[in-house]
Amino acid sequence: MSEPLRFRVRILRKPEIADPEGATTARALRDLGYDVVEVRFGREILVELPPGDADEAEAAVHEMCERLLANPIIEDYDVERL
Amino acid sequence: MRIAVALFPGTNCEHDVEYALGLLGADVEIVWHREGDLSDFAGVVLPGGFAHGDYLRTGAIARFSPIMDEVARLAKEGRPVLGICNGFQILCEADLLPGALIANRDLDFICKPVHVRVETTDSVLTRRAEVGMVLRIPLNSYEGNFVADEATLDALEARGRVVLRYCDPDGNVTDEANPNGSARNIAAIAGGVHGNVVGIMPHPERAVEEILGSADGRVLLESFLEAAEEAP
Numbered sequence: 449m450s451e452p453l454r455f456r457v458r459i460l461r462k463p464e465i466a467d468p469e470g471a472t473t474a475r476a477l478r479d480l481g482y483d484v485v486e487v488r489f490g491r492e493i494l495v496e497l498p499p500g501d502a503d504e505a506e507a508a509v510h511e512m513c514e515r516l517l518a519n520p521i522i523e524d525y526d527v528e529r530l
Numbered sequence: 531m532r533i534a535v536a537l538f539p540g541t542n543c544e545h546d547v548e549y550a551l552g553l554l555g556a557d558v559e560i561v562w563h564r565e566g567d568l569s570d571f572a573g574v575v576l577p578g579g580f581a582h583g584d585y586l587r588t589g590a591i592a593r594f595s596p597i598m599d600e601v602a603r604l605a606k607e608g609r610p611v612l613g614i615c616n617g618f619q620i621l622c623e624a625d626l627l628p629g630a631l632i633a634n635r636d637l638d639f640i641c642k643p644v645h646v647r648v649e650t651t652d653s654v655l656t657r658r659a660e661v662g663m664v665l666r667i668p669l670n671s672y673e674g675n676f677v678a679d680e681a682t683l684d685a686l687e688a689r690g691r692v693v694l695r696y697c698d699p700d701g702n703v704t705d706e707a708n709p710n711g712s713a714r715n716i717a718a719i720a721g722g723v724h725g726n727v728v729g730i731m732p733h734p735e736r737a738v739e740e741i742l743g744s745a746d747g748r749v750l751l752e753s754f755l756e757a758a759e760e761a762p
Contacts, residue, residue: 461632465677466711468637516594519587519623521630522677 453497453505454530457517460490465522493517494530502529531556531759534571536601536617538563538581538592543614543735547577550735554748556755563595573610573654573758574601576617578670578733588631588673589619598624609761610654611727612754615671618718618729627721627729628686629678635711639672643744644709644732646694646717647701653693653720654757655728655750664701665694665746667732669709674731676712676719683713693728694718726757 461467467488474487495512497505509527518525533556535547548558561568563581568574582591592598598620605611605626613621621627634640648656648663659665678686686692695715698707708715710731718730734747 464679465632466635466675468633468635468675468711472637516590517586519590519630521622521628521679522632 450499452499453502455495455497455506455509456528456530457493457495457509457513457525458490458528459493459513459518459523459525460488462522462524531572531755532570533558533755533758534561534568534574535559536561536563536574536576536597538579538595540581540583541577541579541616543578543733546733546735547575547614550738550747550751551575551755553738554751554755556758561597563592563597566596566600568597568600568604571604571609572761573612573754574604576601576611576613576620577735578615578617581616581620584616587623588616589621589623592620593623602626605722605727607762608724608726610754610757611722612655613729614733614735615674615731618731619673621721621727621729626727627719628682629676629713629719631673631731632675632677633673634671634675634709640674640709641668641670642709643667644669644717645697645699645701645707646732647697647703649692649695650690652690652725653728653753654726655693655718655720655730655753658753658756659749662701663749664697664699665749666699666737666744667734667747668736669732670736671710671731674710674712676716676731678713686716686719687714691720691725692716693720694730726761
């Protein structure tokens with residue numbers, strides 16, 4: 449219980465929202481000869497919380513995503529405990 | 531009549547807005563984002579720039595600055611709230627306007643004059659304009675691409691809250707005239723209970739004198755000041 453609690457938050461643009469960076473990169477990969485269907489960019493955020501109840505901490509990280517880390521209008525997120 | 535111009539760390543258009551509104555007769559005060567009281571102001575402008583470094587997402591951190599509680603209060607009271615460029619992004623992040631602004635379609639930072647067509651005069655930004663009027667105003671943004679789901683876009687249209695659309699010099703709203711990929715060529719929208727909250731991506735404050743290449747932004751800022759004059 450004395451270990452810090454570490455979480456990985458992954459944020460991805462919702463499928464229906466255009467990802468110009470991904471589209472441009474996919475085009476470049478095709479130019480290099482790769483058979484690429486789609487590339488999508490996201491963001492990875494590592495969050496460390498002090499030792500304590502892991503479930504409570506995970507719930508807090510979800511709340512952080514809802515309030516600040518992700519924009520629910522354009523992004524989906526998932527939280528993974530490390 | 532006093533107008534507040536919010537200053538976040540990273541804001542860089544506050545003096546342009548101060549100058550332009552001052553030119554039109556307003557008493558303008560630049561207010562630091564940690565200030566907690568805007569009750570003496572008839573309206574507030576969130577100017578362009580890179581508030582809080584645009585970290586995380588544009589406007590995401592600024593949304594939680596103390597001044598935003600006051601901006602929300604003014605919005606609720608029916609006083610005019612105007613977000614220009616980065617200010618538009620902040621208002622979306624703060625849920626004071628619907629939708630979001632993402633990177634431009636072609637991943638270019640766009641810095642050039644664009645044409646926009648007035649779609650309604652029922653907004654604090656266009657009450658002195660005329661429907662169909664074409665204005666030439668500078669655009670200066672990387673994340674200027676307005677997105678929202680279809681239901682939100684339909685609701686904006688149905689309620690007459692699409693304020694400006696990108697168009698060609700003759701006022702035709704076409705894909706070619708859409709500089710950044712914005713949904714339905716939207717350049718400005720209104721929101722709030724009274725439609726008194728407006729977000730605009732191009733910069734009207736940079737088009738207030740002929741020496742700047744255009745004075746077309748004047749009618750928008752004059753509208754805003756007139757609305758502030760009459761606000762509750």
